[in-house]
Amino acid sequence: YELVMVPFAMKTLYEPKHPEVERINPKRQVPVLVHRSGGGPDLELFDSTQIFEYLEDLAPDPALWPRDTAARARARQLELLSDEVYFPHIIRLMGLQGTPGDPAAVAAREGAAAFYGRIEGLLADGRPWLAGPDYSYADIAFFMAGIFGDRMGAPMPAEAAHLIAWRTRMTQRPAVRQVAGAMGRWLLGEGRPLPAFMQTMV
Ligand SMILES: N[C@@H](CCC(=O)N[C@@H](CS)C(=O)NCC(=O)O)C(=O)O
Incomplete structure (x- = not known):
């Protein structure tokens, strides 16, 4: 994966927003995940929980949620x-x-x-x-x-x-x-x- 850091400073906090964060997340927050696709549209997700759910579906082994x-x-x-x-x-x-x-x-x-x-x-x-x-x-x-x-x-x-x-x-x-x-x-x-x-x- 390619990790992209967003601007952060104590005075301005998370402003200005990274343009990709603005575009993908209506809540204007990190993290966002872009999963590039070979042919079809890229998958663009926001919110860490949503990203966890997707990653678990994508790579279920080893499981990172309990199976029960x-x-x-x-x-x-x-x-x-x-x-x-x-x-x-x-x-x-x-x-x-x-x-x-x-x-x-x-x-x-x-x-x-x-x-x-x-x-x-x-x-x-x-x-x-x-x-x-x-x-x-x-x-x-x-x-x-x-x-x-x-x-x-x-x-x-x-x-x-x-x-x-x-x-x-x-x-x-x-x-x-x-x-x-x-x-x-x-x-x-x-x-x-x-x-x-x-x-x-x-
Ligand atoms: N529930 C969200 C929380 C995300 C969140 O609070 N992101 C913070 C940084 S850790 C943020 O981008 N804050 C900027 C803002 O709210 O303007 C998640 O788990 O993804």
Whole structure:
């Protein structure tokens, strides 16, 4: 695949939008995926969840959603919670980096902390991955969102031992190292701080 980065700066956030993002996603957000086709029209998708669904259909082995129907529904719910419940707090913090004491920033950090508590509770039964015995898109979604959470001032608490151990397991996976490691090297190249847990990945 060819990875295309979009502009981002603390002052202007995601403006100006990349023209392909504007064109493909009416919500004007990344990520978008373009799957070029040999002859017919290209497939153009937006929203990480939609992209996960397509990738699973395209390459079902190894499965990245549980095969059992109920387990799969639970995994999808976790992925949704990560995107729609946890991540909006982090997006909120992106616009409040200069005013960390702002009540909205405090509330966003509290929201993120509550979510960390929820996931810590889930992992407390000894499961290695969020959805159970098998690694899934739920892990990918929350790990990637968590990188931004750490960078925006809402880190996972050190005392959440299961959560921290899960995150360490994530940083040891080759595919995670490839993608998140590249992000980490980019951050370092830009002179931006690197979350401590990413140090082993760069
Ligand atoms: N639910 C969406 C969320 C996408 C999202 O929040 N994208 C952010 C960056 S991580 C974005 O492009 N923000 C720019 C904006 O909203 O203007 C997904 O999972 O794809």
